[in-house]
Amino acid sequence: MLRIAVPNKGMLSEPAWNMLSEAGYRLRSNPRQLVVEDPDNDIELFYLRPLDIAVYVGRGTIDVGITGHDLLLNSGTEASEHMELGFGASTFRFAAPNDSDFHTLQDIQGKRVATSFDKLVHDYLVAHGIEAETIHLDGAVESSVQLGVADLIADVVSTGTTLRNAGLRIFADPIMHSEAVLIRSPRLDPEDERLTILSRRLQGVLTAQRYVLMDYDIPVSKVAAAVAVTPGFESPTVSPLHDKQWNAVRVMVPKAKVNQLMDKLYEVGARAIIVTALQASRM
Numbered sequence: 001m002l003r004i005a006v007p008n009k010g011m012l013s014e015p016a017w018n019m020l021s022e023a024g025y026r027l028r029s030n031p032r033q034l035v036v037e038d039p040d041n042d043i044e045l046f047y048l049r050p051l052d053i054a055v056y057v058g059r060g061t062i063d064v065g066i067t068g069h070d071l072l073l074n075s076g077t078e079a080s081e082h083m084e085l086g087f088g089a090s091t092f093r094f095a096a097p098n099d100s101d102f103h104t105l106q107d108i109q110g111k112r113v114a115t116s117f118d119k120l121v122h123d124y125l126v127a128h129g130i131e132a133e134t135i136h137l138d139g140a141v142e143s144s145v146q147l148g149v150a151d152l153i154a155d156v157v158s159t160g161t162t163l164r165n166a167g168l169r170i171f172a173d174p175i176m177h178s179e180a181v182l183i184r185s186p187r188l189d190p191e192d193e194r195l196t197i198l199s200r201r202l203q204g205v206l207t208a209q210r211y212v213l214m215d216y217d218i219p220v221s222k223v224a225a226a227v228a229v230t231p232g233f234e235s236p237t238v239s240p241l242h243d244k245q246w247n248a249v250r251v252m253v254p255k256a257k258v259n260q261l262m263d264k265l266y267e268v269g270a271r272a273i274i275v276t277a278l279q280a281s282r283m
Contacts, residue, residue, distance in 0.1 A: 005065035008047040070178035074120040088180035095168040096152040114150035142166035208278035216273040
């Protein structure tokens with residue numbers, strides 16, 4: 001049975017649960033249940049703190065886990081990034097008080113940096129020849145400057161609203177860009193069949209999230225023009241209708257382009273255009 005760690009809470013949690021197993025919802029009797037067995041899919045889910053998942057995968061008996069790319073690098077473990085998952089995007093940045101003199105990376109020299117990602121920040125500064133003190137804080141770090149603990153902070157930034165509300169501004173280049181990733185234990189063979197199956201399932205969900213199924217009717221004489229608008233992956237499915245002058249077409253299209261494609265198809269002559277969401281796929 002493949003042992004998988006998923007975030008117990010936070011922005012990575014719900015997408016991770018959705019991607020891995022409906023049984024994670026069906027079999028989990030309450031939010032405090034930290035272990036769920038899913039024998040139908042031959043997996044065992046462990047609900048853990050996102051900050052700890054890389055440690056359990058890299059040093060413990062967990063086979064794979066879902067966490068952030070930044071959290072993996074900060075863990076310092078031997079867990080390996082196996083697959084990008086396409087959600088939970090964020091940017092890791094330096095921020096300082098609005099009225100401060102921090103403008104470039106060199107301005108950090110000799111200063112105090114508060115962060116929850118002390119290893120990641122320390123390694124980044126060393127790589128750029130900057131000597132500074134990194135101060136580890138669990139949780140929010142925005143108040144550390146005002147309370148005299150640090151001169152600046154390094155933290156995950158999404159919209160920047162929290163920083164602005166704390167009187168802080170972003171400066172210098174991003175430390176890194178991050179997203180949710182599937183990580184693998186150093187003890188797990190990357191060619192392990194269980195990992196291959198899991199990766200294929202996750203990729204199927206990722207594809208289903210980016211694409212929709214589109215059906216439409218089109219005059220036979222205009223099929224070629226319609227297929228040029230919606231070529232699909234290999235090729236659309238084209239089926240005859242009762243009226244021999246018309247065909248029905250079924251094809252997968254990018255979700256982000258649905259409205260534009262429907263407009264183009266209508267102009268070509270397509271009618272009865274219907275869009276259906278996908279749950280999973282195998283490509």
